[in-house]
Amino acid sequence: MSVSVWRDFSKSDPNAASLRVDVAIIGAGVAGLAVARHCVQRGLVPAVIEARDLAAGATGKNAGFAMTGLADPYESLVERFGRRTAKEIWTVSQANLREIVDDVVACEGVACDLVPYGSVVAAWDEREQAVLERSCAMLVHDGFDVRWLDRAASREKLGSDRYFGGIFVAQDHGIHPVKLAHAVAANVRSAGGHVLLGHEVRAIEQSRGAVSVHTSHGTIHASFAILCTNAYTRTLEPSLGALVRPVRGQALCLEGVDDSLRALLYTDDGFQYARPLPDGRVVAGGWRRAFADSEVGLGDECPEGVQAGIEAWLRDRWPQWSSARVTHRWSGAMGFSPDGLPLIGTLADRPRVAYAVGFTGHGLGFAFAAARAAVRKVLGEGDAGIFDHARLQ
Numbered sequence: 589m590s591v592s593v594w595r596d597f598s599k600s601d602p603n604a605a606s607l608r609v610d611v612a613i614i615g616a617g618v619a620g621l622a623v624a625r626h627c628v629q630r631g632l633v634p635a636v637i638e639a640r641d642l643a644a645g646a647t648g649k650n651a652g653f654a655m656t657g658l659a660d661p662y663e664s665l666v667e668r669f670g671r672r673t674a675k676e677i678w679t680v681s682q683a684n685l686r687e688i689v690d691d692v693v694a695c696e697g698v699a700c701d702l703v704p705y706g707s708v709v710a711a712w713d714e715r716e717q718a719v720l721e722r723s724c725a726m727l728v729h730d731g732f733d734v735r736w737l738d739r740a741a742s743r744e745k746l747g748s749d750r751y752f753g754g755i756f757v758a759q760d761h762g763i764h765p766v767k768l769a770h771a772v773a774a775n776v777r778s779a780g781g782h783v784l785l786g787h788e789v790r791a792i793e794q795s796r797g798a799v800s801v802h803t804s805h806g807t808i809h810a811s812f813a814i815l816c817t818n819a820y821t822r823t824l825e826p827s828l829g830a831l832v833r834p835v836r837g838q839a840l841c842l843e844g845v846d847d848s849l850r851a852l853l854y855t856d857d858g859f860q861y862a863r864p865l866p867d868g869r870v871v872a873g874g875w876r877r878a879f880a881d882s883e884v885g886l887g888d889e890c891p892e893g894v895q896a897g898i899e900a901w902l903r904d905r906w907p908q909w910s911s912a913r914v915t916h917r918w919s920g921a922m923g924f925s926p927d928g929l930p931l932i933g934t935l936a937d938r939p940r941v942a943y944a945v946g947f948t949g950h951g952l953g954f955a956f957a958a959a960r961a962a963v964r965k966v967l968g969e970g971d972a973g974i975f976d977h978a979r980l981q
């Protein structure tokens with residue numbers, strides 16, 4: 589099993605119960621915990637039911653980029669979804685980010701190792717430069733607070749002279765995702781919610797206006813259930829298998845670097861990324877493009893090719909890091925939706941069971957906004973907006 593740098597902080601918290609609650613939430617990743625947080629804010633009693641540990645899935649394996657929008661350039665989003673939806677995607681993810689930074693971290697006084705440097709989506713080559721310059725102009729036109737960095741300005745932020753400029757988004761942050769998960773779980777517990785760790789959900793039944801969630805430790809009775817199982821969804825609900833494709837993402841942590849990287853960096857159409865940690869190390873990942881056929885499934889091994897690719901990229905673009913040492917290598921299973929946006933819906937045969945899955949590499953960017961939409965959806969208060977599964981039908 590591969591272990592991420594964030595897990596140095598995590599510890600298990602097993603407990604057991606058979607409960608009666610308002611909302612049973614399956615999965616204690618950022619999505620399930622955000623749903624639980626929203627439930628307690630609405631006066632509903634949630635139980636998060638997790639087979640392993642807090643943030644045991646992709647939430648404890650990611651790179652901690654809390655970013656606006658999707659990895660795809662704005663121009664591509666406009667082509668794929670239309671201008672109105674592309675604008676809505678950015679607006680929703682901005683609100684999600686504000687909720688993390690202003691509410692969860694600032695108001696609730698939680699230290700999540702925030703790195704407030706902003707992000708640079710940098711051009712890998714002249715082709716990407718042209719796409720990103722057009723995207724930047726469209727974003728400015730649509731009212732977003734972004735600006736174009738020319739080559740010299742991007743060198744200043746990135747500590748590398750190999751990029752062809754980029755889009756700077758000042759409000760983006762780096763975060764410690766496992767500390768975030770622990771903070772939200774503590775908030776949920778202190779507000780009367782339950783977080784059950786080491787409880788595997790084996791089946792969910794609906795009868796007479798309620799659901800029964802059968803776990804390895806007993807049955808939880810609830811008015812509604814919400815699946816937040818992302819890449820693992822098909823193992824519990826095979827009917828959703830075609831909707832969420834498990835894709836492996838890999839990352840590593842490098843120590844002994846200088847502080848020349850002063851922003852979260854996304855580049856090569858979002859396929860490569862790197863960011864500084866508050867303690868001076870760098871977390872970097874990607875290199876999946878060349879291994880698209882093999883980097884799939886739920887396994888969290890770290891095949892050498894991808895890791896070697898990430899390392900070679902870092903050493904090539906930042907020659908000043910030639911003597912840096914890799915301290916952690918890890919991988920995690922992401923749940924890819926068909927169009928890259930999270931999916932929220934209810935099961936056709938059990939309408940009291942909803943799902944909020946398919947975060948496609950952007951769980952930190954959307955989970956808190958998606959949580960509101962998922963609760964609204966399962967309570968029958970309206971659709972789930974840009975996340976609603978209906979968009980694919």
Ligand SMILES: Cc1cc2nc3c(=O)[nH]c(=O)nc-3n(C[C@H](O)[C@H](O)[C@H](O)COP(=O)(O)OP(=O)(O)OC[C@H]3O[C@@H](n4cnc5c(N)ncnc54)[C@H](O)[C@@H]3O)c2cc1C
Nearest residue numbers: 615617618619639645646647650651653789837920951952
């Ligand atoms: C290497 C890597 C880098 C990434 N970088 C970023 C990034 O920088 N920014 C970003 O926004 N996103 C990033 N992502 C994606 C991000 O991690 C995910 O989108 C996000 O964590 C999804 O959260 P989740 O809660 O939906 O799923 P998960 O965190 O995977 O949680 C699902 C949980 O469900 C539990 N579960 C499954 N089945 C059952 C069951 N039957 N019973 C009980 N529990 C069950 C699992 O154990 C798991 O804990 C990255 C992912 C990887 C792998």
